[in-house]
Amino acid sequence: MTPAEEAFLRRAIELSGEAHASGNPPFGSLLVGPHGDVLAEERNTTITDGDISAHPEQKLARWAARELDAETAAATTMYTSCQPCGMCAGAIDRSGLGRVVFALSGDQLATLKPPGTGFPAVPQEGPALFDEARVPVEGYYRPSTS
Numbered sequence: 001m002t003p004a005e006e007a008f009l010r011r012a013i014e015l016s017g018e019a020h021a022s023g024n025p026p027f028g029s030l031l032v033g034p035h036g037d038v039l040a041e042e043r044n045t046t047i048t049d050g051d052i053s054a055h056p057e058q059k060l061a062r063w064a065a066r067e068l069d070a071e072t073a074a075a076t077t078m079y080t081s082c083q084p085c086g087m088c089a090g091a092i093d094r095s096g097l098g099r100v101v102f103a104l105s106g107d108q109l110a111t112l113k114p115p116g117t118g119f120p121a122v123p124q125e126g127p128a129l130f131d132e133a134r135v136p137v138e139g140y141y142r143p144s145t146s
């Protein structure tokens with residue numbers, strides 16, 4: 001990792017401290033564009049916004065998908081204080097961003113939390129009603145042109 005990348009990660013850690021100080025979970029992230037410029041920064045605001053999806057990575061992935069053209073997004077890196085959770089990883093995959101660099105891993109974060117602070121998995125049932133459920137899907141997806 002280069003000194004410049006470490007500086008961006010340190011900024012993400014600083015943003016995580018700002019999130020903590022504002023009463024939110026301690027996570028922060030930023031996007032760095034193709035020319036090394038900071039495009040956007042976010043902090044976790046799940047508590048103050050009353051929004052379980054207000055993780056900084058999620059907010060930045062949505063911003064990138066909305067505001068960046070595909071070429072710029074692909075050359076943009078997300079620096080984040082902690083490895084993205086499953087929800088955010090899915091949004092990042094859909095955003096077209098080129099790369100993620102994180103400080104704490106999810107496993108390292110788990111060692112810093114008291115027992116019982118995770119989210120229990122919700123049981124899922126299916127598949128069912130394939131012949132009916134396939135009807136609105138058929139014809140929607142087309143082979144990618146790129």
Ligand SMILES: [Zn+2]
Nearest residue numbers: 055084085088
């Ligand atoms: Zn997340």
